[in-house]
Amino acid sequence: MITSAIRAQDLSYEEAQVDVVFIKPCPQVKVAEEVLGPFNEGVETKLPLWLAMSLANQGIVRLRQDSSRSLVELSKSAWREERSDTLLPVDPDFYSRLRSYLKELKLKVEKSPSQQALNEQRQAEIKANDLVNCRLQKIVKMALDKNPPKNLVDNMTTEEKVFFNSLRELIEKWRGLILGI
Structure with missing residues (x-):
C-alpha cells in the first residue's frame, strides 16, 4: 500500500x-x-x-533551475523541521522531488566523479536522512495519539498519510490484543 x-x-x-x-x-x-x-x-x-x-x-x-532541488534548500528544510515541535507543511510532491534530486546527484557522480560532486551527494543524503527521520519521529508520535490534531495530519504528504494510517491501524490492533479490548 x-x-x-x-x-x-x-x-x-x-x-x-x-x-x-x-x-x-x-x-x-x-x-x-x-x-x-x-x-x-x-x-x-x-x-x-x-x-x-x-x-x-x-x-x-x-x-529551468528548480531552486527547491538544491543542497541549500534541503539543508534549510531539514534545519526548520528539526527545530519545530510539530510537523511542518511541505509540498505534496516533496518526496518525489527529493528522490529525483538524490537520483540526479547519483547520476552526476557516476557520469563525472569529482570530489565536489561526491561531497554534494554525501551531504544531500545525510540531510535527506535527517529530514526523513525527523518527520518520521513526529508521525510515529502522532500515530500513538488517539486524536491527533487535524491541522498536523493535513501537513502530511500522501505517502506520509498512508504510512500514518497503516501505523495507527497496527498500533490500535496491537493495543487491543495486549489489553484484551
Whole structure:
C-alpha cells in the first residue's frame, strides 16, 4: 500500500509540467497521441517532467533551475523541521522531488566523479536522512495519539498519510490484543 502510494505520487510528479529551454533544434516529436514541436534553439516551453528529463539527457533541452532541488534548500528544510515541535507543511510532491534530486546527484557522480560532486551527494543524503527521520519521529508520535490534531495530519504528504494510517491501524490492533479490548 505504501509502495503504491509512492509510485502514484511519483507518476503524478513526472507528469507535471516543467519549464525548459531548447539548446538544440528539435524536430517534431509524437508522444502518445500528441505532436510536439518542432522547436528551434532558444525556445522556452513547458513539457512533462519525464519528457524534459529524457530530452535533457540527450542534450536537447535544459531544465529551468528548480531552486527547491538544491543542497541549500534541503539543508534549510531539514534545519526548520528539526527545530519545530510539530510537523511542518511541505509540498505534496516533496518526496518525489527529493528522490529525483538524490537520483540526479547519483547520476552526476557516476557520469563525472569529482570530489565536489561526491561531497554534494554525501551531504544531500545525510540531510535527506535527517529530514526523513525527523518527520518520521513526529508521525510515529502522532500515530500513538488517539486524536491527533487535524491541522498536523493535513501537513502530511500522501505517502506520509498512508504510512500514518497503516501505523495507527497496527498500533490500535496491537493495543487491543495486549489489553484484551
